[in-house]
Amino acid sequence: MAYTEEELKKELETKEYEYGFYTDIESDTFPVGLNEDIVVAISKKKSEPKWMTDWRLEAFRHWQAMEEPEWANVTYAKPDFQAISYYSAPNSKPKYESLDEVDPELLDTFKKLGISLDEQKKLAGVAVDIVMDSVSVATTFKKTLAEKGIIFCSISEAIKEHPELVKKYIGSVVPQKDNFYAALNSAVFSDGSFCYIPKGVRCPMELSTYFRINQAGTGQFERTLVIADEGSYVSYLEGCTAPSRDENQLHAAVVELIALDDAEIKYSTVQNWFPGDKEGKGGVFNFVTKRGICEKNAKISWTQVETGSAVTWKYPSCILKGDNAIGEFYSIAVTNNYQQADTGTKMVHLGKNTRSTIISKGISAGKSQNSYRGLVQVNSRAENARNFSQCDSLLMGNACGAHTFPYIEVKNKTAQIEHEATTSKIGEDQIFYCNQRGIDTEKAIALIVNGFSKEVLNKLPMEFAVEAQKLLEISLEGSVG
Amino acid sequence: MAFENNVDIDHPIHDVRTEAIKNFEEKGFPSKKDEAWKYTSLNSLRNTDFSIFPKEANALEYKDVKKYFLHEIDTYKIVFIDGIYSSFLSETTHDGVDICLMSSALTKPMYKQVMDVYFNKAASKDESLTSLNTAFSREGAYIYIPKNKMPKKPVEIIHFATGNEASLLLQPRNLIIAEENAELQVIERHQSLTANEVLTNSVTEIFAAKNAIVDYYKVQNDSSKASLIDNTYIQQKDTSVVKVHTFSFGGKLTRNNLNFYQNGQHIDSTMKGVTILGEKQHVDHHTLVHHIEPNCESHQDYKGIYGENATGVFNGKIVVDKIAQKTNAFQQNNNILVSDKATINTKPQLEIFADDVKCSHGCTIGQLDEDALFYLQSRGIPQKEARALMMYAFANNVLESVRIPELKTRINKLIAKKLGVNLGFDL
Numbered sequence: 054m055a056y057t058e059e060e061l062k063k064e065l066e067t068k069e070y071e072y073g074f075y076t077d078i079e080s081d082t083f084p085v086g087l088n089e090d091i092v093v094a095i096s097k098k099k100s101e102p103k104w105m106t107d108w109r110l111e112a113f114r115h116w117q118a119m120e121e122p123e124w125a126n127v128t129y130a131k132p133d134f135q136a137i138s139y140y141s142a143p144n145s146k147p148k149y150e151s152l153d154e155v156d157p158e159l160l161d162t163f164k165k166l167g168i169s170l171d172e173q174k175k176l177a178g179v180a181v182d183i184v185m186d187s188v189s190v191a192t193t194f195k196k197t198l199a200e201k202g203i204i205f206c207s208i209s210e211a212i213k214e215h216p217e218l219v220k221k222y223i224g225s226v227v228p229q230k231d232n233f234y235a236a237l238n239s240a241v242f243s244d245g246s247f248c249y250i251p252k253g254v255r256c257p258m259e260l261s262t263y264f265r266i267n268q269a270g271t272g273q274f275e276r277t278l279v280i281a282d283e284g285s286y287v288s289y290l291e292g293c294t295a296p297s298r299d300e301n302q303l304h305a306a307v308v309e310l311i312a313l314d315d316a317e318i319k320y321s322t323v324q325n326w327f328p329g330d331k332e333g334k335g336g337v338f339n340f341v342t343k344r345g346i347c348e349k350n351a352k353i354s355w356t357q358v359e360t361g362s363a364v365t366w367k368y369p370s371c372i373l374k375g376d377n378a379i380g381e382f383y384s385i386a387v388t389n390n391y392q393q394a395d396t397g398t399k400m401v402h403l404g405k406n407t408r409s410t411i412i413s414k415g416i417s418a419g420k421s422q423n424s425y426r427g428l429v430q431v432n433s434r435a436e437n438a439r440n441f442s443q444c445d446s447l448l449m450g451n452a453c454g455a456h457t458f459p460y461i462e463v464k465n466k467t468a469q470i471e472h473e474a475t476t477s478k479i480g481e482d483q484i485f486y487c488n489q490r491g492i493d494t495e496k497a498i499a500l501i502v503n504g505f506s507k508e509v510l511n512k513l514p515m516e517f518a519v520e521a522q523k524l525l526e527i528s529l530e531g532s533v534g
Numbered sequence: 535m536a537f538e539n540n541v542d543i544d545h546p547i548h549d550v551r552t553e554a555i556k557n558f559e560e561k562g563f564p565s566k567k568d569e570a571w572k573y574t575s576l577n578s579l580r581n582t583d584f585s586i587f588p589k590e591a592n593a594l595e596y597k598d599v600k601k602y603f604l605h606e607i608d609t610y611k612i613v614f615i616d617g618i619y620s621s622f623l624s625e626t627t628h629d630g631v632d633i634c635l636m637s638s639a640l641t642k643p644m645y646k647q648v649m650d651v652y653f654n655k656a657a658s659k660d661e662s663l664t665s666l667n668t669a670f671s672r673e674g675a676y677i678y679i680p681k682n683k684m685p686k687k688p689v690e691i692i693h694f695a696t697g698n699e700a701s702l703l704l705q706p707r708n709l710i711i712a713e714e715n716a717e718l719q720v721i722e723r724h725q726s727l728t729a730n731e732v733l734t735n736s737v738t739e740i741f742a743a744k745n746a747i748v749d750y751y752k753v754q755n756d757s758s759k760a761s762l763i764d765n766t767y768i769q770q771k772d773t774s775v776v777k778v779h780t781f782s783f784g785g786k787l788t789r790n791n792l793n794f795y796q797n798g799q800h801i802d803s804t805m806k807g808v809t810i811l812g813e814k815q816h817v818d819h820h821t822l823v824h825h826i827e828p829n830c831e832s833h834q835d836y837k838g839i840y841g842e843n844a845t846g847v848f849n850g851k852i853v854v855d856k857i858a859q860k861t862n863a864f865q866q867n868n869n870i871l872v873s874d875k876a877t878i879n880t881k882p883q884l885e886i887f888a889d890d891v892k893c894s895h896g897c898t899i900g901q902l903d904e905d906a907l908f909y910l911q912s913r914g915i916p917q918k919e920a921r922a923l924m925m926y927a928f929a930n931n932v933l934e935s936v937r938i939p940e941l942k943t944r945i946n947k948l949i950a951k952k953l954g955v956n957l958g959f960d961l
Contacts, residue, residue, distance in 0.1 A: 124569070433874065433875070448886065448888075448891075449889065450889055451856055451859070451887075451889045451890070452856070453887075454886060454887040455884070456883075456884060456885045456886065457882075457884045458883050459882060459883070459897070460879070460880075460881050461878070461880045461881065461897060461899065462877070462879045463871065463877065463878045463879075463899045464876075464877045466871035466872060466873055466874050466901065467901065468871070468900075469898075469899065469900045469901065470897070470898060470900065471896075471897070471900075472880075472882070472895075472896065472898070473894065473895070473897070474882070474884060474894060475892075475893065476886045476891060476892075476893040476894070477891070478889040478890055478891070
């Protein structure tokens with residue numbers, strides 16, 4: 054598609070206008086603490102309709118009655134919810150004037166990941182030239198998408214522009230009172246993405262929050278809603294491989310996927326939040342609720358590569374409601390130093406002939422703890438349900454831990470469930486084999502880890518897969534001794 | 535504490551009991567909110583008013599209860615009727631080995647030294663039902679096999695419940711010690727002979743010293759009014775081998791808490807189980823293997839066949855400590871559901887802190903292979919028998935490691951009976 058400079062200029066003009074809307078919010082950041090007034094104020098700031106405000110308030114009231122869960126296999130100092138500011142406008146001021154000011158360690162990582170200079174600047178928060186690749190890409194994208202009738206925008210925009218869709222689906226998969234963090238998110242979510250694929254449309258490109266400008270600074274309470282109407286297909290990418298030096302301690306996002314009859318959603322995540330330093334100080338808490346619902350013949354596939362965060366607590370799940378629905382979960386979770394991850398999935402089989410696959414690879418190094426926690430539930434009416442689960446853990450060094458907590462609940466005799474888990478370390482003979490062929494130990498480990506995670510990496514979209522592979526290497530750097 | 539009226543208050547056990555009561559009062563009965571009891575509810579039992587101590591002792595004729603014994607071979611027998619020792623049905627010994635009673639071990643000075651070292655040392659001081667047993671149990675089996683000894687024949691521990699009361703709570707307490715190089719085989723059975731409600735809260739402690747070999751067989755084929763909470767704690771030392779087989783074919787509610795602690799190197803721990811249930815029966819196998827030292831092995835293999843409204847639970851946990859390198863831990867749980875109303879909940883769990891280990895678990899839930907079934911039918915085996923044959927084969931590798939042939943035959947017959955077929959050969 055031809056994209057002239059003139060068009061771009063025009064686009065940018067409208068962009069300016071969009072941001073003009075934000076500028077007057079920027080001056081005020083809300084006081085710390087959380088009460089009903091704050092919730093109402095957030096809603097007002099975003100000029101939301103009344104139903105949305107009420108919805109938030111309802112969530113807030115539920116949240117107040119809830120207690121922070123403690124069942125996960127992680128230990129951390131609980132965040133003080135009254136010490137957080139729940140709204141701060143996107144900071145449009147660049148953090149740095151030039152790349153020279155940025156932490157050299159960070160730049161080094163960028164280089165290894167092969168991220169372009171412009172992108173590096175954007176990710177590190179350096180003031181960038183406005184004609185940056187991703188900007189134009191994003192705008193071009195928008196056009197193509199609009200032609201197909203695909204709605205892809207921020208959730209606040211969607212609340213205003215497409216209230217009927219948001220109203221119908223928000224909270225339909227993850228209800229307000231689903232859990233402590235989901236309730237908190239429902240009350241105070243700042244922004245997020247919204248995506249709607251109309252009937253029978255196959256989204257021509259990978260939708261990605263990576264490219265989208267207005268995604269920057271959506272803050273700690275992100276809300277994503279993806280709706281794939283009958284017979285449609287979408288592949289959605291979230292996050293990016295570059296390390297995000299986010300100052301926010303707590304991230305409590307909610308992602309809801311709705312796959313109507315015959316639709317397919319592929320949701321890929323690469324998460325690399327700041328994991329804290331080598332002593333385990335600082336780092337992001339990532340407490341995310343992700344869930345998808347599959348109607349008849351629909352398919353939802355979650356792929357995730359988790360390398361960051363001090364504490365990760367996340368279970369992308371599928372509710373296989375319709376007959377012949379398919380749920381998939383592919384995950385790699387890498388923990389190093391003092392990181393803790395408690396992650397896995399839930400597959401709830403309700404419809405007939407539903408199938409699910411779970412492949413989970415956990416790699417622990419340093420002093421980290423890595424847990425897989427999963428549930429496979431087959432309801433009494435789910436005839437011929439089929440599940441295959443595989444959880445493999447790789448341990449590096451003797452100071453880390455790997456745990457598996459698979460729950461399997463079956464109430465139907467026609468169900469066929471297989472679960473297997475293994476825990477092992479990298480074989481000395483494997484390393485020796487590589488060594489004697491001239492591959493040094495560090496490279497050999499990378500090679501073996503890549504082989505170990507291949508099944509999952511293969512499921513990632515092409516460009517992501519390459520980066521994710523490098524990311525694995527970087528995450529485990531220096532963990533071999 | 536009326537039950538302690540004729541007990542010496544200065545006895546060290548008294549302190550242990552007081553401690554246990556305190557813990558139970560603090561914790562209370564476990565509820566579904568406790569992760570370990572997520573799938574097993576004790577509500578139906580808690581609402582029943584159990585009498586703790588039967589008022590009168592019942593007598594049983596051997597010929598009436600002969601079928602519950604492994605009468606094909608000669609065994610030592612420790613028999614209890616409503617929790618009270620029946621000397622008439624029992625056959626104990628002090629000939630080189632001690633196969634006798636907990637009550638005498640607790641009171642007689644000659645056992646004091648042993649009791650100080652072992653009593654309540656393996657059992658959890660945290661678990662509320664174990665504490666309840668520690669506090670109130672008065673009787674059970676006491677087996678002490680000294681160094682390099684082996685009793686001439688297997689030991690049978692049988693608890694009969696005759697229960698004239700509407701509902702009866704039994705709390706047997708067994709202590710089994712196998713010293714260095716000792717070997718021992720034990721068969722344990724709980725049998726209710728009454729139509730009344732019976733709840734047994736049993737605690738067994740097993741200590742296997744260096745090179746000791748202990749085979750423990752639990753036969754659970756109780757009446758539909760009988761519930762059993764079995765807490766077994768096993769401490770193993772270097773190169774000891776302990777195998778526990780659990781055969782669950784009946785009972786209203788059965789909970790098996792089986793805990794292995796490996797306090798030494800080159801230990802082998804095996805737990806195997808066959809569960810075949812129907813009606814509204816509920817069996818919960820809750821195993822724990824704690825690998826504390828390096829170079830040990832553990833094997834778990836549980837097979838379950840669930841019909842009608844039965845519920846099966848398997849919760850297997852393997853913990854490998856940081857220093858327990860070169861651990862090999864295997865866990866296998868296979869299940870067949872034969873009814874639409876049957877439920878299986880399984881949670882094979884690994885917690886691993888050492889890197890040079892081989893740990894795996896596998897778990898399947900499925901049906902009989904239709905092709906194999908057809909093959910058998912095409913060779914003239916009726917469908918029912920063909921099914922039974924396949925289910926028998928499914929459970930068979932658990933039976934392979936049973937070392938008392940007569941017991942194996944007995945279990946095979948029980949399985950055939952449970953599957954409702956006569957396979958025409960002596961399984």
